[in-house]
Amino acid sequence: MNPKLPVFLSLSGSSFNQGLMWMGLSMASFIAMSVGSRELAATLSIRQVLFFRALVGLFVILAVGRSVFPEIPAMRRVPLHLLRNIVHFTAQYFWTVGVVLLPLASVFALEFTMPMWVTLFAWILLGERISRARLLATVGGFIGVLVIVRPGVGMIDPAAGLVLIAAAGYGLSLIMVKRLTRQCSPGAIVVWMILIQLPLGLIAAMTDWRPVQAGDMPWMMLAGIGALSAHFCQAQALKRLEASVVIPIDFLRVPMAAVVGYYAYGEAIDLWVFLGGGIILLSNLQAVLAERHGRLTGALPAEPLVEKADRR
Template sequence: MPVRPVPSAPVDPGRALIVGGLWMTAACGMLALLAAEIRMAAQHVHPLEVVFFRNLFGVVLMVPMLRRLPLPYDFRRRWTLFGLRGLTSFLAMSTWFFAVATIPLADAVALNFTLPLFATLLAVITLGETVRARRWTALAVGFAGTLVVLRPGFTEVSAGTIAALASALFMASSAISIRRMAAHDGPAVITFWSNIVMTPISLIPAAFVWTWPGWEGWAWLLLVGATAIIAQIFLSRAYAAAPTSAVMPFDFTRLPFAVLIGLAFFDEVPDPWTLVGATVIIGS
């Protein structure tokens, strides 16, 4: 008689949500810590160098995963998408690293919450997605919250705040390109080859501001690379444990983590308007 496979135990949705939420919260804590490490590394070398080493260490740390990737890989099939994703990711990373190095962490994270707003607009423009009136209203509310954080005319809009907004726009562009690539390749392939593309791209501008770090600088750069990988692992576990729509609300825990880390390590007291604006953006 053929042996019937033993059916797997049904997954408890409640438990899956708890597990996914915990992994997502842990990932957000690591991302907030990563922002602080980027700021410390940027005190030793230019932020563009930090971007380069982040990408380089990302490639090195992913080498053990090569055996899981389809090799040889015909990179020529989608070199345009990989190039676009590499360029937008480099721009997103560069502007984000500059932002967290120059403005309060809470401000940078609050402005980064505009990413879904930019992603929606880009999806309409580039993918032809249909957005209903309710979503357009939410977009308007979200951008109003952005103005509350920026308060143009009442406070100086610094290069760091502009960089934080630009990083959200470029992150949204990168997300759109990933969405196209995901139809053909898995996450490991996209991540590995995107890092391969971003490493030489980020080396070019870094070469113009290059200074060799000291021992302390190397330590911070290694921490940046390691923390980024750990955050990615936590994110992957969160998305594997529960549906994306269920774990994404936990992404907003990045703000309290950023507030706590900014206060503990940099004596940054968050501006009340930043918290109000962030609440409006999140609520949209």
């Protein structure tokens, strides 16, 4: 790749177009998962929603993912798998609460604070130095959150706080995934996720079980398949596109969610959400571009987070 060319020009046409396709599928899958989860929560408890999402994921893995099963008996890094999935499961619970109680666009905009939490946890847990670009991105992300929730204008919806906690949980989970990838394939990490989160979901669901109707089945399929498809398609896009391209494209989830929320649920389109989300987006984007420039000029290591994670 020629470092003198802009990001978009340095990508082959085929790879770039494929990446755009995978990102489009990823964004559609995330929104489908959100809609399926919200519809399920109308008749079932949120704990049941998480259980059935994992149950559908199990059937999908059994159908198309059996090639990674030989890795499972090796039992590599099981304690870390367990800790990662407890954190991720808790984050999913808070995120689903947000999906049910907040406009969809607000949920996705607040979720974009995850890189801010990744930076914080990398500093705390991995001892990684925070670059000036990442520090500015963290400050920008915090300002974006303030614009979205607007404290002082009215009572802040507690659900917004839960989504921020979920974003922090996803950030911590990502740090642990980076450590797991040293010894485990992505497919094995997904299988462990299903195997651990399915019983967690069942135990949680049994504390608030409600009758399941035949009409719930399509929404279960939409939420469960959407969840697996979203992460798979995103990973495929990241193979073909740089993060500096993926981040602004992925932000299109916010207006897409706003349109779906407007037509499906009559949610008002809040310009403050777009303004705050835009601040978060630009903050993350400038950090990625600054780090990319630093790697190309030799001022930064190629993957500091992964390297530090692997040494621990």
